[in-house]
Amino acid sequence: MIQRKLEKLGVQTSLLGFGCMRLPQTPEHTIDEDQTALMFDLAYQAGVRYFDTAYGYHGGESERVTGRMLKRYPRDSFFLATKLPMYMIRTLAQAKDIFEEQRQKLQVETIDFYLLHALNKETFNRAVELGIIEYCEQLQREGKIRFLGFSFHDSYKEFERILRYRNWDFCQIQYNYRDRNIQAGTRGYELAAALGVPVVVMEPVKGGVLANLPREVSEPFRKVNPGASDASFALRWVADHPNVKVILSGMSSMEQLRDNLQTFETENPLTQAEMDAIEEVGKRLDSRVKIGCTGCRYCMPCPHGVDIPANFEAWNHLGMYGPGEGVTFRWTKALPSNAKASQCVKCRQCEQKCPQNLPIVESLKKLQAEMDEAYAK
Ligand code: SF4
Ligand code: SF4
Incomplete structure (x- = not known):
């Protein structure tokens, strides 16, 4: 299993992180805990040491199940990440209650990586106004969290403002070969690297779409590396960035897990031919765009409510x-x-x-x- 050092924090973890937002489900849409246990065990045995959940995942059940799963392994043998749901926090007291609820659900004294979840301009301003950051710093001093960071969904401008606001331990961004110029993007990745802030990547396969491309689009992958999955190309593209220390994959099945374990078994940088194949796939996807809308929203609001x-x-x-x-x-x-x-x-x-x-x-x-x-x- 590929390991990465987070020099700034003096720790090392597996590059593959187990994202607990899409755990396997029963036909009744509850988390299938038996299947989840098998997947956690296989991941753990293969060397996965970073598990990422959040207050809101699976309607609040992900933290509970993740806590139960991880309880079976020595506490000092893995890193646990979870997130404060800034999108729903309106008071400092609410944040404090949620943090204690999280520790109970996860059955741990200390949360290793604690993130302000899904920061954007509005939620970051609120975190500052409510004193949430000072509260988290106090939790860090008390040993209740080890490292403080944030996950992010907004423009590069906001990313830079938030990243420079304080000396964060790490940050988490959406990044993949299709999302180089949206949100934090490549500029954001490079800024974090320049500031020495380790990066955790989410959505490396863009919510799953890069793992399951239309056949005629992914043909260049077949040509250059016939046995490799679409997902492996996307994951290896992200892995080729040295300041990416964890790549989160929200795995729902054994098949996905096995494929990911194979991809992350050893460092395997993309060859030039594989990089060219990724660019060709990108071009094929671009040619299938229906309309060149940039999402600027200058056309809005529509008086009849059309978004x-x-x-x-x-x-x-x-x-x-x-x-x-x-x-x-x-x-x-x-x-x-x-x-x-x-x-x-x-x-x-x-x-x-x-x-x-x-x-x-x-x-x-x-x-x-x-x-x-x-x-x-
Ligand atoms: S104005 Fe509206 S339709 Fe035109 S590019 Fe911007 S968001 Fe798209
Ligand atoms: S009703 Fe149709 S044409 Fe009029 S502003 Fe809305 S989207 Fe545009």
Whole structure:
């Protein structure tokens, strides 16, 4: 198992981290603890030493199950990471209650890696105003947490502001070969490296879509390395960044775990031909983009409630990756019916505001028809 040193913190961990946000489930949609135990054991035996959960995962059950699973191993043989749900914190007292609840659920005295979860401009400002950071620093002094960091979802500008705000022990960013220029991105990775802040990467396979590419897209991978999975290319691309110290993979099955264990068995940098294959796959994905919406939101708000960029994002996802979980989430879960393209009355107010001069009205009509077809019962 590949190990990485976090020089700043004086510790070493497995590069593969077990993400506990998509644990295997029973037909009743509860966590399948028997299967989870088998997966934890196999991962642990193979040398995985970083387990990452959060207050909100699996409706609050992930921490409880993760705690039960890890209780079976010596406490000093692994690192446990969990997160304070800044998106729901409104008072310091609430944060304190949640922290104690987390320690109880996880059955530990000390949380090794503690993160302010999903920071963005708004939640970071709130963390500062409420004194959450000082509270976490106090927890660190008391030995209740070892290392303090944050996970992040916003623009590079906000990432830089947060990263420079204090001397963080680590940070966690979304990073993969498709997301080099969104959120923290490559600039964010490089800034963290320059400041000596270790990086934990989440979404290395972009919520699973890079693990399951349409066959005609992933063909360059087959040519250059026929036995390797799509996921292994994405993971190795991230692993080629030396300041990435942990790569989190939210594994739901033994098959995914085994594939990941194989990928992370030994350092295996991408060859030039493999890097070229990744660029070619990227180009193929780009050519399947339905509309060049940048997500700038200048067209918003729509007086009739259509969330134009969210509709386009779901549509582009459908074009690039085909129907699957990523599109289902964006179209059926994240987008309420009163914000869908079907609500458009063709007033064209949005088109005048779009800096890309996109044919919004015509595109919304097309996308609604394609989504109707993709999701026809
Ligand atoms: S044309 Fe449609 S999407 Fe654009 S502002 Fe009007 S109703 Fe909203
Ligand atoms: S203004 Fe144009 S590019 Fe920007 S979000 Fe709206 S449709 Fe997309």
